[in-house]
Every structure is written in structure tokens, then in C-alpha cells.
Amino acid sequence: MTFLLSVMLWAQEVDSSGPPAYIRMTQDVMDAPVHRHDWSGPLRHARNEAVFVFGLMYWVYKNFISSQDIDSCVFTPSCSTYMILAIQKHGVFIGFLEGMDRLTRCSPFANGHYPINPQARKYEDPVD
Amino acid sequence: MKSGRFLSIIYSLLALTLQAQDVAGTERLADTFMRRGQYETAFKYYQRAFFFASKDKAPELYGKMGESSLMAGKYDFARQYFHKAQQIEQNDSLRAEWFLKKITAVVLQKRFKLALLEMLNYRGPLLPHQRVYAEYLKGLSYFGMEKFDLAHRHFEAALPPGDTLARQRLDRLFRRKNLMRPNPATAKWMSMFVPGAGQIYAGDWKNGLNSFFLNGLLAYLILRDAYTYSFWDSFAGIFPWLQRYYTGGYQRAEKIAKQRRKEKRARVFRRTYDLIFSSSANTQTE
Amino acid sequence: MKIRWIRRFVWLVLLAGVGATAQEKPAADSLSPTKDSLVSKPVKENLFDAAHSRRFADYLFRTGQYDYATEEYQRVAFLQPADAYPRIQIVKAQEGKKDYYRALGYFEMFFPHFDTLQVPYQKEAVKLYVLNGEYATARKRLWASRLDTVRKHTLDLGITLLEKKWKDGLEQYRRRENILRDPVFHQFGLVAQRRLEHRNKSPLLAAGLSAVVPGLGKVYTKDYGDAFMSFLFVGLNAWQAWRGFRKQGVRSVHGWIFAGFGVSFYLGNVWGSAKAAKRYNRKLDKAATDEVRAVFEYNL
Numbered sequence: 001m002t003f004l005l006s007v008m009l010w011a012q013e014v015d016s017s018g019p020p021a022y023i024r025m026t027q028d029v030m031d032a033p034v035h036r037h038d039w040s041g042p043l044r045h046a047r048n049e050a051v052f053v054f055g056l057m058y059w060v061y062k063n064f065i066s067s068q069d070i071d072s073c074v075f076t077p078s079c080s081t082y083m084i085l086a087i088q089k090h091g092v093f094i095g096f097l098e099g100m101d102r103l104t105r106c107s108p109f110a111n112g113h114y115p116i117n118p119q120a121r122k123y124e125d126p127v128d
Numbered sequence: 129m130k131s132g133r134f135l136s137i138i139y140s141l142l143a144l145t146l147q148a149q150d151v152a153g154t155e156r157l158a159d160t161f162m163r164r165g166q167y168e169t170a171f172k173y174y175q176r177a178f179f180f181a182s183k184d185k186a187p188e189l190y191g192k193m194g195e196s197s198l199m200a201g202k203y204d205f206a207r208q209y210f211h212k213a214q215q216i217e218q219n220d221s222l223r224a225e226w227f228l229k230k231i232t233a234v235v236l237q238k239r240f241k242l243a244l245l246e247m248l249n250y251r252g253p254l255l256p257h258q259r260v261y262a263e264y265l266k267g268l269s270y271f272g273m274e275k276f277d278l279a280h281r282h283f284e285a286a287l288p289p290g291d292t293l294a295r296q297r298l299d300r301l302f303r304r305k306n307l308m309r310p311n312p313a314t315a316k317w318m319s320m321f322v323p324g325a326g327q328i329y330a331g332d333w334k335n336g337l338n339s340f341f342l343n344g345l346l347a348y349l350i351l352r353d354a355y356t357y358s359f360w361d362s363f364a365g366i367f368p369w370l371q372r373y374y375t376g377g378y379q380r381a382e383k384i385a386k387q388r389r390k391e392k393r394a395r396v397f398r399r400t401y402d403l404i405f406s407s408s409a410n411t412q413t414e
Numbered sequence: 415m416k417i418r419w420i421r422r423f424v425w426l427v428l429l430a431g432v433g434a435t436a437q438e439k440p441a442a443d444s445l446s447p448t449k450d451s452l453v454s455k456p457v458k459e460n461l462f463d464a465a466h467s468r469r470f471a472d473y474l475f476r477t478g479q480y481d482y483a484t485e486e487y488q489r490v491a492f493l494q495p496a497d498a499y500p501r502i503q504i505v506k507a508q509e510g511k512k513d514y515y516r517a518l519g520y521f522e523m524f525f526p527h528f529d530t531l532q533v534p535y536q537k538e539a540v541k542l543y544v545l546n547g548e549y550a551t552a553r554k555r556l557w558a559s560r561l562d563t564v565r566k567h568t569l570d571l572g573i574t575l576l577e578k579k580w581k582d583g584l585e586q587y588r589r590r591e592n593i594l595r596d597p598v599f600h601q602f603g604l605v606a607q608r609r610l611e612h613r614n615k616s617p618l619l620a621a622g623l624s625a626v627v628p629g630l631g632k633v634y635t636k637d638y639g640d641a642f643m644s645f646l647f648v649g650l651n652a653w654q655a656w657r658g659f660r661k662q663g664v665r666s667v668h669g670w671i672f673a674g675f676g677v678s679f680y681l682g683n684v685w686g687s688a689k690a691a692k693r694y695n696r697k698l699d700k701a702a703t704d705e706v707r708a709v710f711e712y713n714l
Contacts, residue, residue, distance in 0.1 A: 109639020
């Protein structure tokens with residue numbers, strides 16, 4: 001029975017060829033993966049035409065303008081993302097107002113009023 | 129795939145009822161999981177074996193716990209387990225084995241300086257295939273610290289002694305062109321003079337043209353506003369934006385060049401790995 | 415690729431073989447000690463029995479490996495169904511992971527009859543209901559339990575505070591302030607007092623103030639930096655719009671763009687002031703409830 005079992009288990013095992021696995025793991029130590037962002041989410045999931053227009057503006061802004069900017073927003077998510085999320089959540093008018101308010105809050109005075117997100121090294125201020 | 133997993137569960141249960149009763153059986157079961165690539169489960173069973181085993185089994189089980197955590201991607205645990213195994217192991221060659229695996233875990237955490245420090249302080253004897261791997265690890269650490277001459281030397285020492293062809297290939301891989309270009313400082317200065325030029329130099333046409341046209345548009349708006357209204361109007365209204373995107377442009381150029389250079393270096397490193405471990409003399413590394 | 419097919423073939427053969435042997439197995443006469451039976455039944459210690467598993471599970475629990483510990487305790491619970499220890503340990507392992515939802519699920523599954531439970535288990539149940547936000551059930555269970563009366567009053571006060579009924583809480587505290595000697599009771603009383611020292615800000619008033627002077631609502635909610643910024647944003651945009659309109663009349667593109675921004679910032683600031691007031695109140699509430707919740711979480 002033990003023999004049978006061991007043969008069965010052999011039939012399940014992973015192929016192994018070349019150097020051992022822990023050595024094979026070292027070959028991608030130097031890799032530098034790039035984070036490719038896709039900004040078309042709000043565009044594709046727009047509820048109505050007005051949200052679609054804002055989604056399009058967001059897509060253009062993120063791809064061609066924000067991508068050339070210095071990293072100046074003090075919050076995560078950034079102000080543009082905040083506005084589009086708010087528009088998705090509360091509709092065009094209220095969402096737009098929330099976004100404008102967020103722009104005025106995005107200044108060095110935010111210091112001390114918000115919790116810090118250690119990964120992004122920014123103040124955390126999600127849409128609510 | 130799904131049926132395979134289902135069957136493996138059934139057989140692991142079977143194995144559980146039949147053989148894994150004592151320490152040796154538990155360890156064997158864990159070995160099986162390890163060979164099948166179920167590292168988390170293997171770790172659990174090694175831990176169980178370790179908990180009930182006698183003292184003399186400790187180094188081996190520490191090592192195996194280290195191996196399973198290493199394969200599961202928990203490098204910090206792996207490093208600590210290998211370190212313990214190395215400290216209490218009596219057999220010289222096994223101690224070297226645990227040591228090299230510990231360094232592997234450190235290197236996978238990208239703590240190259242620490243890895244090098246430990247390697248240079250190690251005084252134990254090494255078997256031939258261990259020496260090859262040790263040289264490779266030293267080369268890797270120097271490579272990670274961007275000391276490419278030293279990395280080159282150690283990688284060369286890891287190649288099989290008579291293989292001149294591999295040596296020539298290594299020399300070709302380690303030319304300056306492959307490791308130092310594109311230069312981030314050059315990219316930055318180019319973008320300072322002509323917005324977008326640095327990005328194009330680094331090979332990123334999309335961002336290069338984007339930056340060029342954006343800055344061009346803003347400059348045009350400034351001139352137009354200064355003409356229709358006044359210099360101060362355009363200075364207060366639009367100049368801050370130009371300054372932002374101009375600064376952003378050359379900062380991004382530097383970043384892009386750095387990223388491209390990193391990718392190139394990663395390619396060089398992968399080829400070096402292939403050279404060392406695909407050459408026939410080095411395949412029996414264990 | 416080839417080796418995979420060979421393995422599949424081996425699988426098939428072996429499965430067929432196992433099926434065949436299972437059928438033709440004769441009834442074993444266990445009285446005759448053959449050589450075979452001696453080999454196949456060696457006396458080994460069994461690491462997977464209840465006692466071993468329990469020791470190992472305790473070790474896993476102590477070292478914070480709560481997922482593994484849960485599995486081990488489940489084995490022990492299966493092997494010793496009469497023992498409550500492994501089951502309460504499973505619940506505690508979920509608490510160790512701060513997964514109170516699952517902890518409550520396990521608890522309700524393992525201990526369905528609340529009235530028959532021992533006092534520490536009843537306390538555990540109350541704690542889990544509170545941490546899951548089910549305050550009504552928690553209060554019902556609390557008064558149905560066999561905890562001593564002082565503790566009951568204390569925890570009841572805690573639940574009232576977690577429901578954010580600060581005034582009720584303070585009243586509840588004043589009524590028994592001189593009778594009860596529980597330090598936690600007095601701590602809760604202080605929390606209620608401290609919360610009521612700060613008055614809530616009215617969102618409506620904040621919005622109104624900002625509608626009159628941009629930024630004034632944020633001065634009211636004590637966000638002075640934001641107030642300054644909104645005043646600056648609205649003011650600068652309005653000024654630029656005015657300049658544009660003055661030079662070129664209503665045909666001024668410059669004027670319309672800045673007017674648009676100015677109005678947007680103005681309305682955004684009115685909305686944002688109301689939100690700032692709400693956030694101000696929420697912050698005060700959170701500071702108070704966090705203190706109460708910490709008592710339930712770690713000090714019960």
C-alpha cells in the first residue's frame with residue numbers, strides 16, 4: 001500500500017530540471033516592473049452621458065496633462081481621482097462640488113488634519 | 129487543474145491517515161507537499177514535526193522550514209530559519225548549504241550590502257559547486273550595488289574554468305553601453321533645454337512629444353495673453369502652469385531614463401544567469 | 415509534456431488497481447499474529463491525536479499563527495466533542511486576527527444556548543456582539559447573563575456611549591456615580607463628560623457663513639488654513655474674471671473661464687463647509703468611541 005501511495009504521489013509531482021528552485025528564484029531579482037495605469041475605468045462604467053463626459057475629461061487629463069506634472073497633490077487618492085470617484089458616487093453636481101472643495105483643501109495646511117498613508121506617503125482622504 | 133487539486137487533497141488525506149503518524153512520517157509528508165509546490169502546507173507540517181521532534185533533528189528541520197518559507201516568498205522568516213540551522217549544524221558542507229540559502233533569502237529581499245557583508249565574513253569550507261554559487265551571489269550583490277566591475281569579476285569566477293566562449297559573451301554583456309545608457313543626468317539636461325528631448329533620448333516618444341506640445345501650448349498662451357492683456361496678467365495667470373509642467377517634464381525625463389536603464393540592467397543580469405547556470409559544468413549544483 | 419501523459423497513465427492504472435484490491439480484500443482474522451500484521455502495525459506515537467494536536471495548537475496560538483491554530487483546534491474539537499476548550503480557542507483565534515465577524519459566527523455555531531453558558535463565555539458573547547455593532551442584541555444578552563450587577567451597569571453604559579447617546583450616557587452615569595465602585599464605570603463617565611464639553615458644529619450654519627464670506631464657515635469649524643485657501647481661490651478667480659470683463663466686456667474668454675472657476679470654487683466651498691462641520695463632529699465622536707471600544711476589545 002505504501003508503495004502504491006508513493007507511486008501515486010510521484011505522479012503528482014512538479015517537473016524539476018536545471019538548477020534547484022531557490023537558485024532559479026534569483027534570476028528576477030533585478031527586474032524593474034513598470035506600473036501601467038489604466039485611466040479609462042470611469043469612462044467605461046459611466047452611468048449616464050454627463051458622467052461619461054467627466055470620465056473622458058479625466059482620461060485626457062490623466063494621460064496627457066497629469067502625466068507631465070510634478071507630483072504636487074498632498075492627498076491619496078489624488079484630487080482628480082477624488083473628483084471622478086465623487087461624481088460616480090454622488091452624481092455630477094454634488095460630485096463636482098466635492099471635487100472643488102477638495103482642491104481648496106489640497107494645500108500645505110492639510111498637515112495634521114488627516115491620517116497618513118505610509119505606502120503612498122500622502123494624506124489619506126477617501127470619498128465618503 | 130481543478131480536478132488535479134481535488135485529487136491532491138484526497139491523496140493528502142489518504143497519506144495523512146496512512147503514514148504521517150510520527151515525526152519522520154510528518155516530515156516525509158511535508159517533503160511531498162514541498163515537491164508538489166504546496167509550500168505553505170509543507171511549512172505547516174515541518175513546523176509540526178519540529179515541535180515534536182528531538183533536539184538532534186533541529187538543524188535539518190530549521191533548514192527545511194527555511195526552504196518552505198523561502199519558496200512561499202516569506203524571505204524574512206526564511207533568513208531567520210536558515211540562520212538558526214547554520215548556527216547549530218555540525219556538518220561542514222550542510223552548514224555551508226544553509227549559509228548560502230540564507231544569503232539567497234537576503235538577496236531576494238534586495239539587501240545587497242548585508243548579503244555581501246555576510247559573504248565576505250564567511251570563513252567555512254565550501255564544496256566546488258557551493259563555491260560557484262557563492263561567487264554568483266557575490267557578483268549578484270555587487271551588481272545590485274551598481275559596482276559592475278566587481279560584479280563582472282565574480283560572475284567570471286563562477287563560470288566553468290575552461291569555457292572561453294562564455295567568458296567572451298560575459299565581456300560583451302558587461303560593456304558600458306548595456307549598463308550605463310540611457311544616462312538620467314543627460315536626459316534631465318536635454319529636457320531642460322528642449323522640453324521632451326530627454327524623454328525621446330530615453331526612448332519614450334509618447335511622453336517626449338506630449339511634454340513638448342504641452343509646454344509649447346503654454347508658452348504660446350503666455351505670449352498671446354501678454355499681447356492681448358498685459359505682461360503681468362499672463363505672468364500671474366499662466367506662467368505658474370508653465371513652470372509646473374516644465375519642471376515636471378525634466379523630472380520625468382530623469383525618472384524615465386532611470387527606469388529604462390534599470391530594465392536594461394535586468395536584461396544583462398538575466399543573460400548572465402543563463403550563462404552561468406546553463407553551461408554544462410554548473411548544472412549539478414546540488 | 416510527455417511525462418505528464420505517462421503520469422496520467424500511471425494514475426489510471428493505479429486507480430483501477432486500488433479499486434480491485436479494495437473489493438477482493440478478505441475478512442482478516444485478527445487473532446493470528448502473522449508477520450504482515452506486525453510490520454504494518456508498528457507501535458508509533460501518533461502526532462495527530464487529541465493530546466498532541468492540542469499542545470501544538472496552543473503553541474501556534476501563542477506564536478500568533480491564528481490560521482494554523484484554527485485548523486489544529488478544529489481537529490481537537492472533532493476528536494474531543496465534549497470539550498469546550500478547543501472551540502472557545504477557535505473563537506479567540508479569530509479575535510486574534512481581529513476578525514470579529516467570523517468570531518461571532520463561530521461562537522453562535524459552537525454555543526447556541528446562551529443561558530446555559532458559564533459566565534466567562536457569556537461575557538465573551540456580549541463582547542463579540544458589541545464589537546460587531548449589534549448593540550441591541552448585546553444589551554439583551556448582557557441583562558440575561560449571570561454577570562454581577564456592577565459589571566452589567568458598566569457594560570450597559572459602555573454600549574450607550576458606543577451608540578453615541580452621550581447625554582443618556584451621562585445621565586446613566588450620574589444616577590449610580592456614588593454607588594458603583596468599578597473604575598471602568600468612572601472611566602466611561604469621564605468619556606461622556608469630556609465629549610459633552612465640546613459642542614457640535616452645525617453644518618447648516620457653516621454653509622451659511624461660507625455663503626456670506628467665502629471661507630468663513632471653515633473658520634467656524636476651526637480649519638483656518640482651508641478657510642484662507644478658499645478665500646484666496648474664490649477671490650483671485652473673481653478678480654481675474656473682473657479684469658477680463660472690464661477690458662473686453664462679455665466677449666472676454668479670459669473673463670468667462672475665470673468666472674466659471676470662481677463660481678465653482680465658491681459653491682464647492684459652501685458645500686465643503688457643511689462637510690467640514692460634519693467631519694468635526696465625527697472626529698469628536700470617534701475619539702470618544704475609540705476609548706470605549708478599546709475597553710471592550712482588550713480590557714474585558
